[in-house]
Amino acid sequence: MQKSPATLKAIAEQLRVSVSTVSRALNDHPRISEKTKSRVKELAEKLHYVPNPAALLLKKNKTYTIGVLLPFLKEEFFSLAISAIEDTLMPEDYHVLISQSRDSLEREKKMIESFIASRVDGLIASVSAETNHYGHFKALEEYGIPVVFFDRVPRNIKCHKVRNSVTQGAKEAMRFLVNKGVTKIGLINGPGNLEVSGERLNGYLEAAMEFGIDARQHYIKSGNLTREETEQCMMELLALEDRPQAVLTFNDYVALYAMSACRKAGVEPNKDILFVSFANLPITSFLENPPIASVEQFASKMGAQAANLLLKCLQNQESELDYQEIIIKTELIIH
Amino acid sequence: MQKSPATLKAIAEQLRVSVSTVSRALNDHPRISEKTKSRVKELAEKLHYVPNPAALLLKKNKTYTIGVLLPFLKEEFFSLAISAIEDTLMPEDYHVLISQSRDSLEREKKMIESFIASRVDGLIASVSAETNHYGHFKALEEYGIPVVFFDRVPRNIKCHKVRNSVTQGAKEAMRFLVNKGVTKIGLINGPGNLEVSGERLNGYLEAAMEFGIDARQHYIKSGNLTREETEQCMMELLALEDRPQAVLTFNDYVALYAMSACRKAGVEPNKDILFVSFANLPITSFLENPPIASVEQFASKMGAQAANLLLKCLQNQESELDYQEIIIKTELIIH
DNA sequence: TGATGATGTGCAAAAGATTGCACAACAAGG
DNA sequence: CCTTGTTGTGCAATCTTTTGCACATCATCA
Structure with missing residues (x-):
């Protein structure tokens, strides 16, 4: 009952040729006659022949x-x-x-x-x-x-x-905020071992330098991207006396977590405090108040x-x- | 330079035993002495031996x-x-x-x-x-x-x-809405060829019967789950003279699409019109106004x-x- | 001491596809 | 007629692992 997949051998037997001929026919070897090739290919098609991956791995190491x-x-x-x-x-x-x-x-x-x-x-x-x-x-x-x-x-x-070009993207995000008149900008970054975190930080710092806003150390938070740590970071930012007016987040999910932390604290995200994130995922399009901008990462x-x-x-x-x-x-x- | 993964043969040669002995030793064959077994296992461990999947497929057909x-x-x-x-x-x-x-x-x-x-x-x-x-x-x-x-x-x-138990879930959702005093309930369902669509419809119809609300044909829409068709369905529901007070949607994504259609039409979802969806995905927890209830599908x-x-x-x-x-x-x- | 049984190991075949080499058939050229 | 070249095909080895069978060694017992 249980069909097993067609093999070269099966094709060879039906056609009364050798296995090697079948193999060569399917691989368009020049020494095989056109007639044989077409006979083989036809039957292979009919039997849904697919090479056995085991044999391929053994022979080709792929x-x-x-x-x-x-x-x-x-x-x-x-x-x-x-x-x-x-x-x-x-x-x-x-x-x-x-x-x-x-x-x-x-x-x-x-x-x-x-x-x-x-x-x-x-x-x-x-x-x-x-x-x-x-x-x-x-x-x-x-x-x-x-x-x-x-x-x-x-x-x-x-x-x-x-x-x-994350550094570049972070700088642009900062420029956007500065142009809006925002000068106190927080950063909720990812863990330091990721190069992409370092780049976000570089962009943030370079922009701060270039646009003459002070990048205070306590505006810069770095979490492990989980909801818990992100909410913690956001709480710390909200608790500051000179609370930032905007926050740049590692990605959209971090923004979502941070925004939900804001709401819990009675702060309305993107009204009381602006968010700009990375990734620009479709998911944010369902939010009533999504981050006001996002660095598209394609x-x-x-x-x-x-x-x-x-x-x-x-x-x-x-x-x-x-x-x-x-x-x-x-x-x-x-x- | 380029190491290739260890084979039984390599182990056998180093230990000056045959390949079959190595194979049996690793498979705890009773006829292999404990001493040989431990020698083999030790070296296998050291060389990070993993059986070649190709050979396994050939022999075991797995x-x-x-x-x-x-x-x-x-x-x-x-x-x-x-x-x-x-x-x-x-x-x-x-x-x-x-x-x-x-x-x-x-x-x-x-x-x-x-x-x-x-x-x-x-x-x-x-x-x-x-x-x-x-x-x-x-x-x-x-x-x-x-x-x-x-x-x-x-x-x-x-x-x-x-x-x-989708039918059951749909009925419960309906009961929840009816208990809230809602009687005009729309349904944005999935395509008819899916059993899960049929079950949602059954639940909807059974509940309508049981709770004595009329399930008018034009309250029941069925789309292919894409954003486009879903928005179309929602528009049609909104355009009705006796517009439904609530909508039951095939899943959370359909709810998101439908809700965004509402907002485009100036109707505030979950205020002007209530949504109940299926799936209860974590994603909805980031919404300010998520569907008021969802049938958790685990x-x-x-x-x-x-x-x-x-x-x-x-x-x-x-x-x-x-x-x-x-x-x-x-x-x-x-x- | 020769037979019996237990124990430990090796040989060889098998699975499916590829490929160098060999071989057969045939045509053409000397 | 024999050589050379061309064309088409088959044989056999190879990759790795498993496993039935055979074989060797040793101890035990009559």
Whole structure:
């Protein structure tokens, strides 16, 4: 009853030729006659022949599987990126294996072991909020598995990166607020080990310098991106005597958490205190009072670029050495 | 430079024993001496030996990979379910291959072909909004690949299902509204080919009957779950002379779309017109005026149950015949 | 001492696809 | 007629792991 998938052998027997002839026919080997080729291809089509991935892995050492490792699937930024990654890799006949680190370093390590066990051909990753060293990623490279980081890329490490012009974006956001006459601006940033946090901070500080507003130390908060810590940060900002008039947040989710903390404290977000965030996720369009502006990060574009870069790595292994860095320009979207 | 993963052969050579001895030692074969076993296991550990999945597939005809097919990753309901599926399957050493149908039947078919090509051991699926026949799923069963449907399960088809007591939930939602004194209640439902749409409608109609309110035909709308059609449905409801006082929506996203349509029309949602939705996703907690109630569907629990059912199918193939149906009780959450 | 049983290990085949090499058939040229 | 070249196909090894069978060693018992 239970059909098993067609094999070269099955085709060969039906056609009374050898397995090698079938293999060569399907691969358009020049030494196979046109007549044989068409007979083979026809039957293969009819039987829905698909090469057994096990055999391919054994012979070619390729699984045609790409791992994607990211913090949270439920964050729209990442699910948008994944869709773009899928759309880029699927036409090239790659499968996509997705795993969530849930911002835990331990899980991230486990997932990488699992990727090695399943012999992925390459990895696209956005590191967890806890990640402060990268030895587990190095292990992949030792096995010749190329890794492309996107968005949350490692600090001070030579690797393939696809990232945003975050510093630039932060500065623009600040300029926007300053132009509105706001001078007291808070920052709820992500953890310091992320390069993207450092860049936001740089943009914030550079802008403060350039626009002559003072970036007081107590305006700058940094959390681990969870709801709890973010609300805590926001509470601290609200408790200040010279409470900021606006807050720049690490991303839209942090903005949502912070805004809900405001409401709990009886402060109306985007009226009493303005928010500008990063990411510009569709989700914010459902809010009555969304952040007044957001630095668009083009999640889809980042995902697509990361996937394309990985494809390049897989095609010519020479280029594994000179690491590429692709920077996607952000854009301030005013709501 | 480029290490390749350790093989049985490599271990065997270093230990000057045969490959079969190594294999048996790692599998705790009784005929292998304890001394040999510990020598082998030690070295295997040291070399980070992991069996080559290709060889396992060839010998055992198993990939230890489970496919998950669902409409949209970006919908929190599904990403919550996926996390639960991962948490259930990973301890059993299964990998999870995720694909999105994006509510397109054509994509759904393609993804299933791809799952067959990669020889998944089983599939967990939630069908697309367009799906009105199930031949492509039947193909999986012909290859002996068990399928468990969750949430959006097929209509009138014998199969493994994990679903909610949706009819019950819809009735409770209606009771809640009627108790508030609301009698004119609209319904923005999903497409008719989904069983879950039929159940919502049944609940709506049964409640109308039971509570003696008239369920006028023009209060009942059914869309394809996209933003566009949903807004269209809402517009039609708003345009009615005897405009409904409340609307029951297929899920939270439909509620968000409908509510935004209201605002565009100058109608304040949950003040001028009340909303009750399905799913109760965390996302709604960020709204200032969320739907006044939501039928909690317990996405995580559904995912976990679906994964467990699939595991059972994989363990004893006898039970493939008697299809199971697991019903998760919904719960009305008042916001 | 030769038979029996227990214990530990190795050989070889099997799964599916690819590929270098060998071989057969045939035509053309000397 | 024999050589050379071309064309089409098959054989066999290879990748890694598992497993039935065979074999060797040693102890035990009649």
